[in-house]
Amino acid sequence: MIIRVCTALLAALLAVVAAPPPTTAADPAPPRTVSAWLPYWDQEGAYQDALRHAAQLHTVSPFWYQAISAERIDGHPGAGTQRIVDGLHAAGIAVVPTVMETMKPGVLAAILADPARRAAHITALLTVVGSRSYDGLDIDYESIAPTGDAGYLAVRADYATFLTELCGRLHALAKSCVSTVSSQTATTGRIWDYAAIGRAADRVRIMAYDRHWRGGDPGPLAGVDWYEEILRRATALIPPARIEMALPAYGWDWPAGGGGPARHVTVREAEALRVAEGVPYTLDPVSMTPHFGYTDGDGVAREVWYQDARGIEADLPVLARYGIRNTSLWALGFEDAAVWPVLVRV
Numbered sequence: 595m596i597i598r599v600c601t602a603l604l605a606a607l608l609a610v611v612a613a614p615p616p617t618t619a620a621d622p623a624p625p626r627t628v629s630a631w632l633p634y635w636d637q638e639g640a641y642q643d644a645l646r647h648a649a650q651l652h653t654v655s656p657f658w659y660q661a662i663s664a665e666r667i668d669g670h671p672g673a674g675t676q677r678i679v680d681g682l683h684a685a686g687i688a689v690v691p692t693v694m695e696t697m698k699p700g701v702l703a704a705i706l707a708d709p710a711r712r713a714a715h716i717t718a719l720l721t722v723v724g725s726r727s728y729d730g731l732d733i734d735y736e737s738i739a740p741t742g743d744a745g746y747l748a749v750r751a752d753y754a755t756f757l758t759e760l761c762g763r764l765h766a767l768a769k770s771c772v773s774t775v776s777s778q779t780a781t782t783g784r785i786w787d788y789a790a791i792g793r794a795a796d797r798v799r800i801m802a803y804d805r806h807w808r809g810g811d812p813g814p815l816a817g818v819d820w821y822e823e824i825l826r827r828a829t830a831l832i833p834p835a836r837i838e839m840a841l842p843a844y845g846w847d848w849p850a851g852g853g854g855p856a857r858h859v860t861v862r863e864a865e866a867l868r869v870a871e872g873v874p875y876t877l878d879p880v881s882m883t884p885h886f887g888y889t890d891g892d893g894v895a896r897e898v899w900y901q902d903a904r905g906i907e908a909d910l911p912v913l914a915r916y917g918i919r920n921t922s923l924w925a926l927g928f929e930d931a932a933v934w935p936v937l938v939r940v
Contacts, residue, residue, distance in 0.1 A: 626652035628937050629799070629838055630923040631692060632678075633657050634670040640926035641678050647934050648685035653797075654926070655732045655772070659722055661695040661702075664711040667718050674726050688729040690772055693719060697737050703745070706738075706752035716760050723769055730770030732799070733757065739776055739785050746785055754790035761794040774799040774840070777824045792832030799922050800828060803842035803901070811852040812897040815842045817881030821909055825916040834917035841909070841921055843929035845900020850887060860928035864900040882908035903932035910940060 628650045632640045634657050644654050658673035672678075673691075682689050695702060705711045723731050741749045761771035773795040775786040792798055805820050806813035821839075828837055845864045846856035859867065864884075868875065871888040878885055878899075885899040913921075919940055923929055 625919075626650055627919045627940050628921055628923065629653040629655065629797075631655045631657050631925040633925045633927065634672050636927050637672045637675070637678070641681065643926045643929075644682060644687065645685055648682075648687055650934060650937065651685075651687045652920070653688040653690050653729075653772075654682050655690050655692045657694070657925070658691045659693040661693055661697070661715070661718075661735070663697075663701075664705045664715045665718050667693060667722055676726065679726055679728070683727065688770070689727075690730040690732050690770060691722070691728060692732040692734050692774070693722065694734045695737060699737065699740075702735060702737050703741065703749045703752065706756045707748065712752075712756050712759070716756070716763060719760060720763060720767070723764065723767070728769070730764055730772060730796070731760075732772040732774055733760070734774035736776070739783075741785055750785050750787050753785070754787040754794075757791055758794040761796075770796045772797045772799060774801060776801050777820075778827050779820070779823050788828060788831040792836055796836065797838050797920065798828075798832055798836055799838040799840045800824060801840045801924070803840070803844075803924065806846070806899065808846050808848075808856040808858070812846070812848040812850070812856075812885075812899060814878060814881035814883040814885070814899050815845065815901055816883060816905070816909065818909055818912055819880070821912045825912060825918060829916045829918075835920075837918055838920040838922045839913055839918050841906055841923055842901045843923050843925060843933065845898055847896055847898045850895035850897045859898065859900060861900050861902050861930045862928065864898055865902070865930070867898065877904060881905075902930040903936045906933055907936045907939075910936070913940060 629652050632644060632654050644651060658670055659667050660670065661667050679689050705715055719731060738749050738753060757773055764771045771794065773791050775791065775798060776783045777800055778786060778788060802821060802824060803815045805815055805817060843861050845859050845861065847859050848856040868886050873886040873888055875884060876886055883899060883901050883905045887895065887897050889895050921937060921940055
């Protein structure tokens, strides 16, 4: 009897020791893993969207600034609105505005190649980050992407040098440095030195969309097999914790069969159009993205491909296999509302 009682007491004691501690209000919340861009052309709607999902948002990047030259960076309409900066901060969201550029071919490459002009450009960027209570900068420079064979290695090295220098200056100010880059596959994205960028930047946002672009033939913007290739390459060069997989919350509306530029549609617009046209919901079994066809008011057959919550949910196992927990959305106000509970599971 004594042995049985002692054995029971020992088992009970071991169960208490092995049991996990109870959850309390003091336990830290799970890390926020979602970032999103805030488009200036729908600023208020996108801002309200961010506040509704503040518990999930790590960073919001207002799409506010455009680099015009080495020393000139202009603001888009509404850039720097203090009410929005303060409101996002009050919601616990970092504010890291995006600086983009649309310089003529070769102009940006020339700035980056010249140490004095590169330094002047970095100074201009630091002026932007110091103009408000920003938490850092997101650099989204894309005009160098189509650099030809003869010059791409030099441009690639110059961009990596620029970003390394900029990130160092931002870090000295206790600001974060985010780099937005295109997807690197066997045939795309060679302009980006992923390894160097991954060492310099706090987060690398890989634009995992436009597998089929507005000027090409209709087709999915993304896809499970495509994400597999992107992440296999990216995670070999960049620590997974620094990668944000930027997911599309939009689509393209092409003339059927191609032959002309596509129209941009948000997911919400695409779904509203599908319903208005009375077309059944169809998910492509290969890419796991929705699509449909219709005939417009001018009698032109058109084809729409976009990405919704069901499509993104199908991509999550690929992200999980490569240890990717951080995602971004292009863009607030575009998305399928059902995507937020899906992204909780990343």
